[in-house]
Amino acid sequence: MTGQEPAQPDRRLLEAAARVAGVDRVTLTDERLQGESRSAFAVAADGEEFVLKLVPAAGRALDNQQRLIRMVGSLRRRGYPAPEYVGTGESGDTVFTLQRRLPGRTLDQGPGTPPAPALFAAILPGLLTAVELQRDAGHLARPPWPAWLLDTIEEGGDGYCLHATMRQAPRPAALLGRLQSLARRNRRDRARTRDVMHFDMNPANILHTRGRLSGVVDWNIPFDGAGQGDCGFDIATLLFYTYDIEQTRDVLWQQALQVSGLAWTTVYLCHLSLRQVEWSRRHAPGSPDDARFTTIAEAVLDDCQARGA
Secondary structure, eight states: OOSOOOOOOOHHHHHHHHHHHTSSOOEEOSOOOOOTTOOEEEEEETTEEEEEEEEEOOTTHHHHHHHHHHHHHHHHHTTOOOOOEEEEEEETTEEEEEEEOOOSEESOOSTTOOOOHHHHHHHHHHHHHHHHTTTTOOOOSSOOTTHHHHHHHHTOOSSSSOHHHHTTSHHHHHHHHHHHHHHHHHOOSOOOOSEEOOSOOSGGGEEEETTEEEEEOOOOOOSTTTTEEOTHHHHHHHHHHTTTOHHHHHHHHHHHHHHHHHHHHHHHHHHHHHHHHHHHHHHSTTSHHHHHHHHHHHHHHHHHHHTTO
């Protein structure tokens, strides 16, 4: 969510991670983890597998990662399938978290392809139960949600939701204008603000083992106040990224409407349309992902309007 690229883990950072873990040595493995930010690394220590996640050490980054660990720990105590964080630390200009690796494979099947429909339908009840555990689990008295989300629609974000990308060709430019108009019509004074939010609950961050949900990973707090708002946004995210799976679409629509209402669900889907179409066009123009998500975004906006948004 920022324009800064995190550093690669060097020897000093791995030594700092070893101190956090209370072991003699943490080593990088040969495995390359999925993820567009390329900020997570598979590491090993004392025969255990861990994930080392890096963020730039700017502002209150260390404090934010400490809040992340408290927040995810609280969810785990509720029974949430989130990873166990060992701790956080800092080395040079990089802050890191170290978490025990959860078992399972991601739902993501590759560019331009939705999750396997039957598999997604099988784990969806468990996912919705997990999101329910996020309700009223936030601890901030005055989180900045949804103001910063609305800013991405109106002005763009820091390293994502770049409006300039969308304006480079007629089709995405028309999509940008349309989603901005739709979001403006549906802004309301009150959105849910007391829930924990993952904010990137897409198939690449959902793990399963033999068809059963085994984890929701890649939690992140990139700036002060992130991670808290409306858990309905995470349901809208699931809806967007699986919109071409017909058998689960209505279930997710109904759940999103029940939690957030039509107006805010529409705003969330407008942001998601901008976020993913812009990212795909900037990083992989003409790719299967570019084509798929542009088509999904147009269908999503059509359906929001058909529902009266």
